[in-house]
Amino acid sequence: VSAAAIDHARLNAMPFGDVVFSQRSIRRYRPEPVPIPMEDLQVIMEAAVRAPNGGNAQPARFVLITDRARIEKMASLYKDAWWAKRRDEYGWRGIDDIPADEKNLLSAARLAETMDRVSAIVLAFGRARNRFGQAENDATSVVPAIQNLMLAARALGIGSIPTRLHPDVLERVYDLFGVPEGAYLHLMIPLGYPASPRAFGLSRRLPTSETVFLNHWGDAVPWA
Amino acid sequence: VSAAAIDHARLNAMPFGDVVFSQRSIRRYRPEPVPIPMEDLQVIMEAAVRAPNGGNAQPARFVLITDRARIEKMASLYKDAWWAKRRDEYGWRGIDDIPADEKNLLSAARLAETMDRVSAIVLAFGRARNRFGQAENDATSVVPAIQNLMLAARALGIGSIPTRLHPDVLERVYDLFGVPEGAYLHLMIPLGYPASPRAFGLSRRLPTSETVFLNHWGDAVPWA
Numbered sequence: 542v543s544a545a546a547i548d549h550a551r552l553n554a555m556p557f558g559d560v561v562f563s564q565r566s567i568r569r570y571r572p573e574p575v576p577i578p579m580e581d582l583q584v585i586m587e588a589a590v591r592a593p594n595g596g597n598a599q600p601a602r603f604v605l606i607t608d609r610a611r612i613e614k615m616a617s618l619y620k621d622a623w624w625a626k627r628r629d630e631y632g633w634r635g636i637d638d639i640p641a642d643e644k645n646l647l648s649a650a651r652l653a654e655t656m657d658r659v660s661a662i663v664l665a666f667g668r669a670r671n672r673f674g675q676a677e678n679d680a681t682s683v684v685p686a687i688q689n690l691m692l693a694a695r696a697l698g699i700g701s702i703p704t705r706l707h708p709d710v711l712e713r714v715y716d717l718f719g720v721p722e723g724a725y726l727h728l729m730i731p732l733g734y735p736a737s738p739r740a741f742g743l744s745r746r747l748p749t750s751e752t753v754f755l756n757h758w759g760d761a762v763p764w765a
Numbered sequence: 766v767s768a769a770a771i772d773h774a775r776l777n778a779m780p781f782g783d784v785v786f787s788q789r790s791i792r793r794y795r796p797e798p799v800p801i802p803m804e805d806l807q808v809i810m811e812a813a814v815r816a817p818n819g820g821n822a823q824p825a826r827f828v829l830i831t832d833r834a835r836i837e838k839m840a841s842l843y844k845d846a847w848w849a850k851r852r853d854e855y856g857w858r859g860i861d862d863i864p865a866d867e868k869n870l871l872s873a874a875r876l877a878e879t880m881d882r883v884s885a886i887v888l889a890f891g892r893a894r895n896r897f898g899q900a901e902n903d904a905t906s907v908v909p910a911i912q913n914l915m916l917a918a919r920a921l922g923i924g925s926i927p928t929r930l931h932p933d934v935l936e937r938v939y940d941l942f943g944v945p946e947g948a949y950l951h952l953m954i955p956l957g958y959p960a961s962p963r964a965f966g967l968s969r970r971l972p973t974s975e976t977v978f979l980n981h982w983g984d985a986v987p988w989a
Contacts, residue, residue, distance in 0.1 A: 558776030
């Protein structure tokens, strides 16, 4: 398959701005997972690799998980690791232990509990060594592809959220999926259809007048 | 400025797929830099912050450089640092030292030589410590915003390329822009109008049949 052969027309149903301004991290998926058509998954992955990467070295590799048994295994590892981290940090053992005002953690916990509802999972890898044999953080060559992937999914009505795996479970994940020496996981991205038809929408963010400066740190932008 | 007040209609002139499948790293800019309208820069930055980030902690901060004297200072630092690195690695001191078949390095060298032609520069920062006071790599909370930024620029006909700064010049950059303790630069993104009207187009990538695996590392996707 040559790159030129890819038909990306199915990603043109939405205008660019509407996709970007309605991408939200989706944490609630339909209880009965609906498979994502393989042609949708293909165009999502084609969109991913279009993103820039350092020197076109293309270190990114992806494992696309569609097999239900493997999704459930991954979901179970994710859930165990999520709770292990919260047990270590806060002593929490279940949703009832989380204070009601910790809204972000509560919805993250619900995601961990229901990760087996997603339709597919993408594991996104970089490589631990560059061509000079030096240890390297190549996030800047992998994460742009992940963002393209999530935007393309949203353009097709598919929700996603970037998640990290606890280091404790990484070795088990690498064994499960046959990940070779020298590759390492940046992010795990579940994909699925949102439980609510109103799930997509404008994300809550600090105003850019507080996070963007003009010409010098702290100096106001003209639209402030 | 509340997030809801942002009009992103100017980003809707192109359909989503056409933006993603024609984003290319732009290394040649018009010799006479044309200023980017501030309303374009604003909507580009609004698009940037819409990208997902870990736990909505929003560590990303941006310095948007539009002042010509500062762009020229930054361009000069970038050029010096670029050549310093190549001198250390390969002993090269100028474009004539680069072998003709090193096309990526040749175009990177040309970019370094002509960085003062860009219309604006964005410096994208994360923070070196998380809320537990631990050293942290928050690339996964900053780089998605950079990718949104570059896609939004492309939707407006503005070229960009993610670049790294040599560690040797970071302190000088931090001094120049008043970057506080605890913030660190992920990437520098020049923005400008491409020299060629045919600059945007499909990027050259390995086929996804080689970089995406189905359910297990090394196993072929159905479209292979």
